[in-house]
Amino acid sequence: MYEALQKVISSYGLVSGFAVIGATMWLSYWISQRFTQGRLHGSAIAIFLGLLLAYFGGLFTGGKKGLVDISVLSGIGLMGGAMLRDFAIVATAFGVNIDELKRAGVPGVISLLFGIGSSFVAGVVVALAFGYTDAVSLTTIGAGAVTYIVGPVTGAAIGASSEVMALSIAAGLVKAILVMIATPFVAPYIGLNNPRTAVIFGGLMGTSSGVAAGLAATDPKLVPYGCLTAAFYTALGCLLGPSLLFFIVRGIAA
């Protein structure tokens, strides 16, 4: 009987994913109402629960995809995979105010440059503090603090060791996860409650998954504005990492 159930769940993976995530959402909104009187958004709790389950998924299976590595739950992978994620993010743009968007252009570009610069410097300084001195490792770890994609892309281009590349990916993952969890709590203190600051926030943090989840947990109306700038962040980081940023670090470190 269990085998038959298992067969149904795995061959209807996406449908099972809807059911599991739906139940998680229900539980999260119940916790939100029951224990925080709605002060902590249900979506924030749901995202946190998702991350927590992902931790145990990784702990028990040794895989890299969190809960999805548990074969019965692989449908969640399709539901939260790049295809449906991007599809849903684009859909949130429907109803965005064009004037609001036009005003966001210049601050968006400035925040992208500041965001990549500040994350990179943060990564390099921490790497220095932990005893790394060669330009290649410093740049790779700094790039990892930009996003977990920029790190390995940069590292591969400038010839970093696989150990340093793994560290840079971990730094980027920590950043993405922390943005997801911390944004709803920090938002009131940094004025993250309007399209303009959402655009700036997207450009400063840049990690698409972090920004997408962090804003969803803060105020879903802000999602399209933040995701719009964040969409350019990783590519700009991949462009600057192995070139300009590497040359600067090499110039200083040498």
Place this chain on the structure above:
Amino acid sequence: MIIYGVALLSICTLAGIYIGQLLGIAIGVPANVGGVGIAMILLIFAGTYLQKRGLMNPKTEQGIEFWSAVYIPVVVAMAAQQNVYGALSGGPMAITAGVVAVIAGFALVPLLDKMGKPVATANSVKAESATSQA
């Protein structure tokens, strides 16, 4: 028909990501250059254009709104497949680097918001000129 909205959303998504891919090849970056962002802009302009010409009816809009509404559950599913274990087992340096980068980002939000404000909103421009006259 609902499918018209879903199809419009699909076409915008595919076109945006394709343009992002081409831009990546053009500037030699192994990443998609703003594909999702370009897709969003395409959808905004296509939606506004169709609304103005009266070609967007409520049924069509529902096809887009459904996907916009399931955005949060999709993000929860995305969170559930992050490599959280890998991130936390990366050691103190990786964790510190990530944390410091996030703190720097949060701290810069109000700073950058203030920086561009005098030109961005009419109200603060007025306030600015009033203080400079005083």
